[in-house]
Amino acid sequence: MTATAAPAATRTEARSATVFRMVTDQHVCPYGLKAKDLLEREGFTVDDRWLRTREETDAFKAEHGVRTTPQTFIAGERVGGYDDLRRRLGKAVADPDATTYKPVVAVFAMTAAMALAASYAAFGTALTMHSAEWFIAFSMCVLALLKLQDVETFSSMFLGYDLLAKRWVRYAYAYPFCEGLAGILMIAGALDWISIPVALFIGTVGAVSVFKAVYLDKRDIKCACVGGSSKVPLGFVSLTENVMMVAMAVWMLFSHH
Structure with missing residues (x-):
């Protein structure tokens, strides 16, 4: 019919x-x-x-x-x-309390594009060692910027898992400034005697803190890596930020000297 x-x-x-x-x-x-x-x-x-x-x-x-x-x-x-x-209409509705990696993906995608563009402008080709270095340095600067938008909120979240900040609260306020300073100096290729130890120190402390909180203590908490109001879960991505800083510091220590 x-x-x-x-x-x-x-x-x-x-x-x-x-x-x-x-x-x-x-x-x-x-x-x-x-x-x-x-x-x-x-x-x-x-x-x-x-x-x-x-x-x-x-x-x-x-x-x-x-x-x-x-x-x-x-x-x-x-x-x-x-x-x-x-x-x-069958469209997805975002859950305001849901965890998400979108902020971190956005940061790394943009800083990677910036690094490739800077390398192309400087050397005529996008894929160089400088682009890899700039990717990490740009990422450090952008992540620091996100934290500096609201240092008070960042510090409160950071104190929940960082081992040094728990012992010395002022470190939670100093961290984004240190990260930004190290990133800027790395981009400029200046004052390695400052940028390398700063990046190595905060990256190592951060990596140990995240590893303990996530993999040893099995804690389910939010990461302060992109600012204190993010819904990014503390875990692999947070560890990556710190490992990148350590790797950059070690690379500069041996390649620039």
Whole structure:
């Protein structure tokens, strides 16, 4: 038995949506823009309704018994906020508490590209020993930058596992400055007598601390390597940061002298 096609009006109604979002002189709701864009990319015709004042927004929320905007309606049925819309359309919704390696992957991918570009600009070819050295040095600088955005939060997370910081709290505050200084000097190829011992020291202490916390104590905690608010789990990637610093210091110690 052949299925009868749905009337055109019904199909059109099913692919229509209404988004109520806050748009005022002081605030344009970013999730409202995302909801509208997602619907349009999914082939929906969007009736874009603006809530132009706080009073209008509060009245809308009271009327529909919701706590937030935007609110999306599809074919007259309320779907909910942006995350609810993503679920309705079969899209993934990020778990704010889930661990992820994305920040570290982003850092290393960018610093690798920077190192290759710098090598090409300086020597006409991307693949050189300098590009390998610059990759580690650039990574140290970027990781230090992420920590320096909020040293207080970084230090609090760092104190949870670093062996030296637990004995001398000020080391938790000094660490990102030391990492950044060593990275900058390595990029410049200057003052090896400072950069090499600094990188060797903080890298060794860090590697021992991470190894003890993860592989001996079996602790399940977050890493402070990309700043104190990250969801990166303490483990192999954290160990890699420290091993890279040690390897760079040892390489410079023998290759530059």
